[in-house]
Amino acid sequence: MEAREIIMEHYMHPVNRKRMDNEEYVQANTRNESCIDNIDLYVKFNNNVIEDITFDGEACAISISSTSIMIKNLIGKTCREALHYIHEFYKMTNEEEYDKSVLGDAYVYEDIVKNGHRKTCANLPLKGLEKAILEHLE
């Protein structure tokens, strides 16, 4: 599938789009400075493993699909693996050298983020998850 189709598929049918009021989940809000995208992530940790992630909120196609792809790729990963993924993702969106093998199909944003204002959209869910992981590790 070409990048556009993967993004649209995740936008139209995102993974785990549901609010979680369950106490086992920590909630992390992440929003775009341009005051539009607004996503709540719900993360369930089991020691240092991310057992589950869900999300809820309102955002553009890039943010929603990026959230969905991130969730699909990171459920079951350790916090360390997830942080590594997040940092590789940032490298990609900063147009630096990055390890494609870590990101899986998240490479689909490689070109799109060259349009400056779409970069924050793609990074949005990763910023939220990064914050949740760092708080958990503390």
Place this chain on the structure above:
Amino acid sequence: MNREDFPLLKEEIIYFDNGATSLKPKCVIDKMVDYYTNYPANAHRGDYDLSYKVDQEYEEVRELVKDFIHADALEEIVFTSGTTESLNMIVNGFFEPILEEGDEVLITTSEHASNVLPWFRLANKKGIQVNYIPLDSNYYLTIDNLKKTVTKNTKVISIAGVTNVIGDIRPIKDICKFAHENNIFVVVDGAQMVPHMHVDVKDLDVDFLAFSAHKMCGPTGVGVLYGKKELLEHLEPTVLGGGMNEAFDSPQEIYYKELPTRLEAGTRNIAGVIGFGEAIKYLNKIGMDHIHKYELSLRQYLIDKLIPIKHIDIINIESDSGIVTFNVVNVFSQDVAYYLNKYNICVRAGNHCAKILKSSVGVNNTVRVSLYFYNTYEEIDNLIELLSDYGKIVKEMI
């Protein structure tokens, strides 16, 4: 109209984000370059020709602004950095010292952040109440709803003259009449009003009016605080420093200058003010009534073409300004803006800084087209063509 005056309009670009800021005509840009090139001295500071010229140019703009909004006196015109600063000065410098716990300020849910947050802070600081005048089904503020909401504790009504999402023109004259009969002050956020229509502060009888130069062909970083002289006399300077004091020896002995200088501390945005003056001259030449009429006719043309498009939800079909707010069904507003950007059409997506409006409209984010006199029917045709094709929008939105 007047498109040839705007350097940017020679490019292939359609600019529909005039609610955010307007384009600048060449005469305004040239005027500021002239200042920086030929007489870049400070105002009120030097006894030499260059500085004298700066003073003259700067003060001439005060005269232009006074005439533009039909104020009584030059002392009533204070230059600020923009509407936001003006509103903050009004709230913090005038109302904070006189409002007491339990006093009520009425606003609406369609106000811009700059007419909400200063009041919210005052509520937290002094225990005043900030309450909302309910909007009608068109999201309009009606005088009837206002009358029903006012209580004996109401001290201030603080509202936009024209709102930035719905674009309705508020009945300011009637509101002021009713308010003043009940000893209530009226503050008007004129950011979306003054650039688009003839405004007469005496006829409206507003107590305070705030607006920005950059939304009316002027530069960024300049705005106006208008206040009735007898009220401005009591506005405590919120910024102290050079230019605004007459003398000081000790904390007990500080003497401020007269109005309006005492409210203009520090070196002002001289180039901006001078450029603003040129913008006012420019708008006067076209005529504010002419501008308003043309914008309404453009708006009607746009609305008539949008209504038949089934996948477009228009938020404000009825409105008396150049603001049209809508959504494309099942497409996030930012994605619509991004799609249009591919065709060099600039529109705004989001909540337009009116974050509490969602409680009334039930929609968080919208696409906003805001028109100005240099927009054309052909530009609207281009927009409509792109919005008509739902498949194309979905295909090209990422």
